[in-house]
Amino acid sequence: MKMTPKVKKLFNEQINKEYYSAYLYLAMSNWLNENDWPGAANWMYVQYKEEIVHAEGFVRYLMMRGEQVDLMPIEMPKKEWNSVLETFEEALAHEKFVTDSIDKMAIAAEEDGDRAARLFLDWYILEQVEEEVNGNDNVMFWKKAGDHPGATLSLDRQYAARTFEADEIPYLED
Ligand SMILES: [Fe+2]
Numbered sequence: 001m002k003m004t005p006k007v008k009k010l011f012n013e014q015i016n017k018e019y020y021s022a023y024l025y026l027a028m029s030n031w032l033n034e035n036d037w038p039g040a041a042n043w044m045y046v047q048y049k050e051e052i053v054h055a056e057g058f059v060r061y062l063m064m065r066g067e068q069v070d071l072m073p074i075e076m077p078k079k080e081w082n083s084v085l086e087t088f089e090e091a092l093a094h095e096k097f098v099t100d101s102i103d104k105m106a107i108a109a110e111e112d113g114d115r116a117a118r119l120f121l122d123w124y125i126l127e128q129v130e131e132e133v134n135g136n137d138n139v140m141f142w143k144k145a146g147d148h149p150g151a152t153l154s155l156d157r158q159y160a161a162r163t164f165e166a167d168e169i170p171y172l173e174d
Pocket residue numbers: 018021050051054098
């Protein structure tokens with residue numbers, strides 16, 4: 001079964017949103033580095049790499065279905081924030097936007113009877129639950145640390161420990 005134009009369009013748009021997410025987190029990582037938060041910068045850099053994997057998952061899915069992939073221009077993210085807390089607050093708000101977008105894809109796949117697309121989206125739906133849990137934790141931790149130099153320094157050190165491990169997205173061909 002070919003993908004319906006509606007579902008295919010949403011998948012192509014989601015590829016762009018995931019690449020934009022990567023850009024946004026890379027921009028945040030750069031700003032954090034410039035402003036002497038190497039740990040938080042590392043955390044955002046790992047997130048940037050995760051987003052590339054999310055985007056590639058959708059690219060590979062469309063290829064597997066024999067559909068053309070539209071690699072649309074990626075919007076330029078902003079490059080200045082006021083605080084480390086603000087970067088994490090905006091990251092959380094962005095993940096909520098992505099969750100909403102993926103939910104809409106699932107609803108469209110259901111409406112158009114595309115069971116394969118709907119099944120493929122399961123991993124992403126659960127990934128978004130994880131992203132929002134992490135995002136909420138981040139905001140909570142940085143809020144608690146507040147302006148305490150000791151607290152923020154030790155928190156930043158903890159964020160330095162995050163390492164990248166590429167997620168295995170189910171159902172994709174090798
Ligand atoms: Fe993502």
